[in-house]
Amino acid sequence: MKVTVIGGGLAGSMAAARLAASGRCQVTLYPGRPGSTALHSGGWYFGFERLKGEGALARAEAAFACLKRGLAELEIEAGPFRLYDEDGFQQKVDAAARTHRGALSEATPVLCLRGRGRDFARATGRPRLEVNWPPSDDQDRSSAFLARQLDRPEARGPLLEAIKASPLRGQGLLCPPILGVQAAAQVHAALEEAAGGPVVEALADTPSAPGLRLTRALSRWVIRAGVQISATPFFEVGQRDIASRFDEVFQADAVILATGGYLGGGLTSQRPVREAVFDLDLTPQPDDPIRAAGARGAGPLFEVGVFVDEALRPCDPSGRAHHPRLYAVGDVIGGPGPLGASARSGRAILTAYAVSEALLA
Numbered sequence: 001m002k003v004t005v006i007g008g009g010l011a012g013s014m015a016a017a018r019l020a021a022s023g024r025c026q027v028t029l030y031p032g033r034p035g036s037t038a039l040h041s042g043g044w045y046f047g048f049e050r051l052k053g054e055g056a057l058a059r060a061e062a063a064f065a066c067l068k069r070g071l072a073e074l075e076i077e078a079g080p081f082r083l084y085d086e087d088g089f090q091q092k093v094d095a096a097a098r099t100h101r102g103a104l105s106e107a108t109p110v111l112c113l114r115g116r117g118r119d120f121a122r123a124t125g126r127p128r129l130e131v132n133w134p135p136s137d138d139q140d141r142s143s144a145f146l147a148r149q150l151d152r153p154e155a156r157g158p159l160l161e162a163i164k165a166s167p168l169r170g171q172g173l174l175c176p177p178i179l180g181v182q183a184a185a186q187v188h189a190a191l192e193e194a195a196g197g198p199v200v201e202a203l204a205d206t207p208s209a210p211g212l213r214l215t216r217a218l219s220r221w222v223i224r225a226g227v228q229i230s231a232t233p234f235f236e237v238g239q240r241d242i243a244s245r246f247d248e249v250f251q252a253d254a255v256i257l258a259t260g261g262y263l264g265g266g267l268t269s270q271r272p273v274r275e276a277v278f279d280l281d282l283t284p285q286p287d288d289p290i291r292a293a294g295a296r297g298a299g300p301l302f303e304v305g306v307f308v309d310e311a312l313r314p315c316d317p318s319g320r321a322h323h324p325r326l327y328a329v330g331d332v333i334g335g336p337g338p339l340g341a342s343a344r345s346g347r348a349i350l351t352a353y354a355v356s357e358a359l360l361a
């Protein structure tokens with residue numbers, strides 16, 4: 001079976017890798033921009049306990065197991081890159097509880113690197129553990145750069161020494177999202193040892209280290225599975241009447257639209273918001289997309305997306321599929337979606353799993 005996947009974020013990569021790894025599909029992926037929405041994330045937690053509906057949790061567990069298997073085969077280092085299952089979720093809840101209820105006490109300092117982090121410390125009323133690291137003021141201080149620096153033992157040495165020497169040692173540490181990309185587990189362990197207590201990575205600025213870890217893992221999975229990557233990263237169709245030109249344009253047995261939402265580029269940010277590739281029908285528009293876009297996380301703009309039917313095929317508001325072999329996965333889908341994912345968390349992997357499962361059946 002020939003399958004075309006448009007968009008190489010979490011949802012598209014997972015669907016493409018799974019289908020190709022089955023040995024039964026020849027998969028072509030238009031990857032778009034690597035990482036995309038995943039690069040905003042501060043960690044990975046799939047929100048499955050919020051799923052509603054019969055069989056939803058079992059489906060979610062199967063999807064999660066599929067992702068874990070796919071990535072585990074590559075021996076991806078776990079570290080603070082966590083695909084939270086129930087235990088992991090509990091850990092996250094515990095970590096949050098420690099942070100907020102006192103076990104990571106009010107005295108737990110915020111790690112401030114050359115002044116960076118002071119605002120966060122001020123906002124949370126916490127003490128600051130100030131370190132002049134990286135060594136020079138001229139150095140890049142983005143999270144991604146610092147995370148890669150910390151991957152290198154010789155570069156992280158001076159930071160660890162400074163933390164150990166601090167009078168605030170022993171209370172744990174709240175860190176910016178910099179706990180390594182490739183050597184995340186070692187970085188986390190080294191910082192915990194230096195800090196003399198638990199180290200918690202705060203939410204991210206982009207690109208985030210957890211997002212980089214996931215992106216790196218996904219692209220390796222896609223390559224290892226034998227997905228054919230299109231030399232043209234972005235798919236563009238000159239004419240938007242997809243139904244009548246489907247076979248001419250794709251020569252594929254199925255097409256999976258995985259272009260993401262507003263952050264990924266699957267939806268335009270101008271008003272009115274539109275689906276960017278085929279101009280498919282969307283769930284209701286927010287009144288004020290600009291304000292909505294400013295809301296972190298689940299603002300109204302993040303709930304806009306294409307209508308889909310039970311089989312995850314984009315459809316018009318009356319429920320008629322635009323094409324029987326066109327599917328949508330991930331953030332490009334609007335509203336809660338038929339799989340009952342009440343929040344965006346977990347939607348990417350749930351829908352990618354569901355469509356690949358259906359195609360392999």
Ligand SMILES: Cc1cc2nc3c(=O)[nH]c(=O)nc-3n(C[C@H](O)[C@H](O)[C@H](O)COP(=O)(O)OP(=O)(O)OC[C@H]3O[C@@H](n4cnc5c(N)ncnc54)[C@H](O)[C@@H]3O)c2cc1C
Pocket residue numbers: 006007008009010011012013030031032033034035036037038040041042043044045046047233234235236258259260261263264265266276277297329330331332344345346347348
């Ligand atoms: C701050 C934050 C925290 C989050 N935390 C979590 C979490 O803990 N757990 C969780 O489950 N979810 C979380 N999410 C949501 C999660 O990140 C998204 O659901 C997921 O990454 C979406 O994946 P996607 O593949 O649908 O879209 P995207 O990752 O946006 O990927 C879309 C891809 O399509 C490409 N593309 C777009 N147009 C085209 C085109 N014409 N041709 C080819 N390619 C194209 C883009 O370049 C991109 O690569 C979080 C989101 C944010 C913003």
